[in-house]
Amino acid sequence: TTGRATTLLERSGRWSSAGCDHRKPFFCYDDKLILIRENKTWEEALNYCRQTHHDLVTISNPHQQRWVQERAKNASTPFVWLGLQYGCAARLWLWVTDYVVCYERWASGGRTEACGMSAAMTTGGQHEWVSQRKNETFNFICIKH
Template identity: 90%
Template sequence: MFLCFSVNLTEMMKDNKTFHLIMEKKTWTQAQSYCRQHHTDLASGLDQIYSEEFKKLQNSTALWIGLFRDSWRWSDGSNFSFRYWDMDSFNDGLNNRKCATTLLERSGRWSSAGCDQRKPFFCYDDKLILIRENKTWEEALNYCRQKHHDLVSISNPEEQGWVQERAKNASTPFVWLGLRYSCTARLWLWVTDYVVCYERWASGGKTEDCDMSAAMTTGGQHEWVSQRKNETFNFICIKH
């Protein structure tokens, strides 16, 4: 079993994520793949593991969570150094245990297990979805509006952080954002028609031209760069 979650883009740093308890037993890698395909990722980070909504779905079974042993990192890139291990269970056969589970029957502490064991798990959803298909900016915009809501817009550093976490899993060096240069207005506009207030342009990466839209680098500092609209990249949509 495992658990997934969701979060509203404009409220991302608050406790409003939606979790999904998946009772089908899978290995940790299978659970991660399932969550990424059907939701957002395995439940990751302390803000999720200790949220009230997460606690409502607890049962007495050990469940996969999104923590794995590569210096113990969260599946979705969350940056939390705090750990809550049940040390007796954790230390038993540690060398062969590289994925984390909840031990909900033991006051919520965590244990580790071999990643090839089959367990239920927790997934989560947020309002962002990475589309790993290569499309032009216009094609990406149409895809998002037809199948989800819109190409992603970024209005503050918190939203930048969540978008760049999705971008890390892209298969192209850039991902399209919902930002394009308007020759009529002679400024950059989001697809929502809002003017850019928060910005994260790379040095020398901003070119004001009628044929330009903005993309985020999928590595490094995840800065924004101008790209010709006929280039093809992965992209990030906002879901309804």
């Protein structure tokens, strides 16, 4: 082999290759994600992830968005639940980890700020986020320990 099989993501967001002997930082977020192809409400999905794996997935940067959307492509529903819900008392969107939303990927007109709403990612197209009523049932993505 030529030793140039390493693939890496540049700051620009473009993929490139480098020699296998070059030391580069890395992350393994993809290994921690699992798509659950079962239809559950948002609360059921949250409970399932917390009991079986770790938690519903959170997305805090574009790199994590890319990993999650790759999993979402294989879903059997038009949306997959994310670990993001609208907090009525706080009047803002919060991740299940209690983090405030910094990175966002909302579809145009897709965010409805109302009680009983959670966020889901479209499984096709641009993989943007849309508000859905918590009692809708979709596939979902858990993050593992």
